[in-house]
Amino acid sequence: MTGKSNKKRVSYLNYVKSHLDIIIDKGTDVYGKKSSPMWMSSIDIRSGTYPEDDLHPEHIGKRVYRNIDAPSGSSLYWDQPSLIAANNLSKITGDPRYNDSTDQYVKYFLEHCVADNGIFLWGNHYYYNAFEDEVYWFIGTEDPKPCDMENENGSLHEARPIPPAWDIFWKASPEATERCIRKLGEAHIFDKETGAFNRHADGKLGCAFLESGGILVETLCWLYNKTLDKSILKTALRIARYSWNHRSTATGLLENNPTMTRWDKYICTTEVGLWAGSLIRAARASNNEELLMMARESVLAYLKYGYDEKNKKYYGRLNISDGSAVMGDKSVLKQRKIHEKNVPSEYSDIWEPLFPTHDYPMSFAQACVHLYKQTCKLEFKEAIERWALVVAEESVHANSRVVYAEQYGRCIHFLAEAAIALKDERYFAQACHLADEAIGKLFDYSMFRGHTKEDRYDAVDGVGYLLLALIYLETRRAPDYMGFGF
Numbered sequence: 001m002t003g004k005s006n007k008k009r010v011s012y013l014n015y016v017k018s019h020l021d022i023i024i025d026k027g028t029d030v031y032g033k034k035s036s037p038m039w040m041s042s043i044d045i046r047s048g049t050y051p052e053d054d055l056h057p058e059h060i061g062k063r064v065y066r067n068i069d070a071p072s073g074s075s076l077y078w079d080q081p082s083l084i085a086a087n088n089l090s091k092i093t094g095d096p097r098y099n100d101s102t103d104q105y106v107k108y109f110l111e112h113c114v115a116d117n118g119i120f121l122w123g124n125h126y127y128y129n130a131f132e133d134e135v136y137w138f139i140g141t142e143d144p145k146p147c148d149m150e151n152e153n154g155s156l157h158e159a160r161p162i163p164p165a166w167d168i169f170w171k172a173s174p175e176a177t178e179r180c181i182r183k184l185g186e187a188h189i190f191d192k193e194t195g196a197f198n199r200h201a202d203g204k205l206g207c208a209f210l211e212s213g214g215i216l217v218e219t220l221c222w223l224y225n226k227t228l229d230k231s232i233l234k235t236a237l238r239i240a241r242y243s244w245n246h247r248s249t250a251t252g253l254l255e256n257n258p259t260m261t262r263w264d265k266y267i268c269t270t271e272v273g274l275w276a277g278s279l280i281r282a283a284r285a286s287n288n289e290e291l292l293m294m295a296r297e298s299v300l301a302y303l304k305y306g307y308d309e310k311n312k313k314y315y316g317r318l319n320i321s322d323g324s325a326v327m328g329d330k331s332v333l334k335q336r337k338i339h340e341k342n343v344p345s346e347y348s349d350i351w352e353p354l355f356p357t358h359d360y361p362m363s364f365a366q367a368c369v370h371l372y373k374q375t376c377k378l379e380f381k382e383a384i385e386r387w388a389l390v391v392a393e394e395s396v397h398a399n400s401r402v403v404y405a406e407q408y409g410r411c412i413h414f415l416a417e418a419a420i421a422l423k424d425e426r427y428f429a430q431a432c433h434l435a436d437e438a439i440g441k442l443f444d445y446s447m448f449r450g451h452t453k454e455d456r457y458d459a460v461d462g463v464g465y466l467l468l469a470l471i472y473l474e475t476r477r478a479p480d481y482m483g484f485g486f
Contacts, residue, residue, distance in 0.1 A: 012470035019447040020086050022048045024101040029130040037104035041070035043457040045445045063353040067138045069460045070127035076109050077122040080165045081464025088479040106172045118179035119154025157201035160211045166222050181223045185235050195238025208259040210271045213243045214278030221282035244294045251323040252301030268318045270348050272298050273364025280370050316344030350394050353404040362410035369417045384418050404451040406462020408438035412469035
């Protein structure tokens with residue numbers, strides 16, 4: 001058979017619309033004694049309702065540790081990419097239902113899921129239990145427990161790796177949003193002089209992961225843009241400098257977690273790209289050149305040491321002291337006192353779904369795109385081309401793996417932005433090919449499954465990132481992220 005098919009391509013927006021229709025029509029909280037506009041964290045795509053088996057936290061394909069997938073509940077933190085997609089869909093189509101659904105969701109969250117001190121009870125230790133109609137908390141492998149709202153202070157607040165979409169909360173309540181951010185700027189810091197911070201909002205020494213610090217910096221600079229309160233910007237700069245100052249003078253590589261003596265104090269990962277992405281957006285919000293410099297130089301340091309020319313891949317682990325790759329099985333890091341599943345592989349893996357492995361290849365690649373557009377440095381152009389090649393090569397092997405929606409979405413979005421940055425339509429064609437593949441594997445029963453192993457949607461599987469990428473492809477215009485970092 002020769003010639004081109006006359007079959008008209010279905011608009012990518014139709015898939016986005018169909019998926020969100022199911023969520024807002026059938027996938028909200030109708031459980032427990034009180035119904036609410038909260039979106040359920042999991043949906044059986046065959047019925048459009050909450051999966052019966054999710055009364056048991058463990059299920060096939062679970063990508064997150066602990067109970068981050070919000071068993072029997074709703075997790076607005078992990079729903080944010082989908083909420084932004086819904087807002088954009090209303091703007092594009094003129095149909096207010098999607099925007100209205102997100103507004104109602106956010107409003108209910110602000111009324112029922114905020115501690116007395118203003119901290120939002122979300123992230124990786126809190127969620128709303130729809131069957132019990134109250135906020136639950138959890139740590140480690142313990143079963144989740146209801147919060148004592150009279151005494152809850154949000155000390156387990158932990159927002160990573162998704163930068164909050166603060167604009168959607170500001171739209172609902174500027175007062176509640178500002179109060180929360182100001183409190184986070186205090187509670188996450190345990191040394192005000194140096195800006196030393198903890199991923200948790202308990203004011204104590206703890207893990208100062210790059211991703212946590214970057215999101216705090218981005219958050220505070222977002223609020224500075226709204227208020228022009230210079231004290232907020234000063235706090236943001238202290239936090240950024242704390243991570244920046246914990247870098248090797250020899251290599252320029254940043255410690256992933258400077259407060260601990262585990263593996264991640266001595267090894268740098270692609271998480272530096274996630275950190276840089278937050279600082280790029282923070283610099284844009286605050287018009288601060290120092291933040292942009294930190295982002296630029298930290299990514300350049302990884303690019304200097306992180307690429308394997310022979311195998312055409314980026315390393316997943318670099319020794320901070322000399323820039324050498326840390327090769328061998330993950331067990332070589334056991335002496336650093338960390339469970340091996342939380343360590344990146346030898347090479348950065350674009351299809352690795354587990355959180356947290358501290359490996360964020362597409363966030364790193366995305367940072368290279370933004371830095372190239374701002375600096376025109378050839379190092380970033382080369383990195384974009386190399387990452388696009390990695391996506392092309394590694395996508396061939398995706399058929400033999402359980403593949404998740406977020407990974408598809410991030411790869412597609414990166415390629416679409418690369419096409420614009422480099423003025424090369426080949427990358428856009430590559431993005432469309434990957435989008436068609438994602439739809440073929442994940443779209444069924446009128447909505448997207450979270451991964452290829454189950455007929456199930458989970459918020460933590462990152463379908464929202466795929467929705468945003470499809471919107472980008474269809475409109476050829478970056479979606480309005482409303483303060484949200486891709």
